[in-house]
Structures are given as C-alpha cells and as structure tokens.
Amino acid sequence: MPRGRYSLHDPHDRTPLAEEHFQCAPGPSGWRYVSRLTTPAGDHSGSVDLTLDELGRPIRLELHAGDWQVRGAALDGVTWVRTDPTGTHATEGNVPAHAFTGTSPAFLVATTRLLRLTPSASATRVRLVAFTDPVLAPRTVDQSWTLLEREAHATDNGPLIVEEYQVTALDTGEQHSVHIAGDVVLAAPGIELEDLESPPSAFPGTPAD
Numbered sequence: 001m002p003r004g005r006y007s008l009h010d011p012h013d014r015t016p017l018a019e020e021h022f023q024c025a026p027g028p029s030g031w032r033y034v035s036r037l038t039t040p041a042g043d044h045s046g047s048v049d050l051t052l053d054e055l056g057r058p059i060r061l062e063l064h065a066g067d068w069q070v071r072g073a074a075l076d077g078v079t080w081v082r083t084d085p086t087g088t089h090a091t092e093g094n095v096p097a098h099a100f101t102g103t104s105p106a107f108l109v110a111t112t113r114l115l116r117l118t119p120s121a122s123a124t125r126v127r128l129v130a131f132t133d134p135v136l137a138p139r140t141v142d143q144s145w146t147l148l149e150r151e152a153h154a155t156d157n158g159p160l161i162v163e164e165y166q167v168t169a170l171d172t173g174e175q176h177s178v179h180i181a182g183d184v185v186l187a188a189p190g191i192e193l194e195d196l197e198s199p200p201s202a203f204p205g206t207p208a209d
Contacts, residue, residue, distance in 0.1 A: 056113035117147035
C-alpha cells in the first residue's frame with residue numbers, strides 16, 4: 001500500500017498551492033485512494049476519497065475543499081451532488097461523461113485505469129468532469145490520451161514499470177506529459193512526488209515490460 005506526499009504547484013509560475021498526503025491500494029474490486037491536503041503554511045485545506053471498480057469506473061468520489069463538498073459516482077454517465085459552505089443548499093449534476101478529474105494526482109491514475117491503453121501512436125478520446133479549486137466548480141473537459149512508452153527500470157525491489165502518456169486538451173490543443181508507475185504519479189504538470197514510503201502497487205494484468 002503506497003503512502004507518500006505530493007507537492008502541488010501552479011504549472012505556469014510554480015507558486016506552491018498545497019501538499020497532498022496520500023495512501024492508495026488495489027483490491028479485489030478495484031482501487032481506492034485517500035488523501036488530505038494542507039496549505040503551504042501547513043493548515044488543513046481539503047481531502048480526496050476515490051474508489052474505482054475493476055474496470056476503472058468511479059463508484060465513489062468524495063472531495064472536500066474548504067467548506068465545499070462534492071459526492072459523485074458513475075451513474076448514467078457521471079452524477080454528483082455539490083454542497084455549498086453553509087450546508088443549506090445542494091446542487092445536483094449529471095453529464096454523459098466517462099469519469100471525474102481534478103487537481104489531485106489520483107485522477108490521472110484513475111484515467112489510465114479506465115482507458116487501459118497500450119503503447120501506440122494513436123490517441124483515445126475521453127470526456128471528464130473536472131472539479132476546480134477552490135470551490136469545486138464542475139466543468140466538462142474533453143481530452144485525448146496516448147501511451148507513448150512503457151519502460152522497465154531496475155530497482156532493489158524488482159523492475160519498476162514506468163508509463164509515459166501524452167495528454168491533449170481538445171479545446172485548446174495544449175499538450176503535456178504524465179509519467180506514472182503503477183498507482184503513483186511520478187511527474188506531471190503542477191505535481192511532484194516528494195516522498196514515497198513503499199513501492200507503487202502493480203495493477204493486475206500490467207505487462208512486465
């Protein structure tokens with residue numbers, strides 16, 4: 001069960017935004033990721049609790065940011081309830097999308113589990129609902145993902161399979177790279193892995209090379 005810490009920053013000017021202390025693990029029914037977020041000053045600022053089924057679909061999502069809260073799941077596309085800071089008003093949403101996304105590295109791993117790509121020059125399109133900080137406002141985004149390379153790196157604990165993805169935002173054409181090993185993000189725009197207490201978990205069916 002990997003445990004560790006990501007630092008999150010603005011991908012344009014590298015302004016520190018938060019630290020995300022996480023743990024995650026695959027299980028017989030899928031994968032779960034839980035984390036708590038703190039500000040650069042060390043104050044609690046939010047949390048993430050995401051559970052995927054064996055096909056990579058989000059069967060439970062709970063996000064907190066400040067006093068805002070979102071609960072969601074894959075249902076008739078994706079469905080969610082967003083609660084305001086007072087707790088007196090809740091808004092429901094539903095979009096014919098594949099999954100959720102946001103600032104947490106968990107969503108990058110979740111997207112790769114959903115798509116199950118093999119190294120190829122061709123891209124796969126995916127529609128996601130993004131919850132943007134600091135108020136968890138929902139926004140539908142279209143992306144294309146390509147698995148450029150899968151490479152084995154020798155470690156003391158055996159080979160580590162690192163996958164490099166190219167992600168394209170279809171509304172702007174902006175592209176960036178994402179490097180993932182098992183269920184841990186090694187590098188992505190605005191994300192740095194600062195600490196990892198145990199090796200990433202390998203998902204069932206992942207090729208050895």
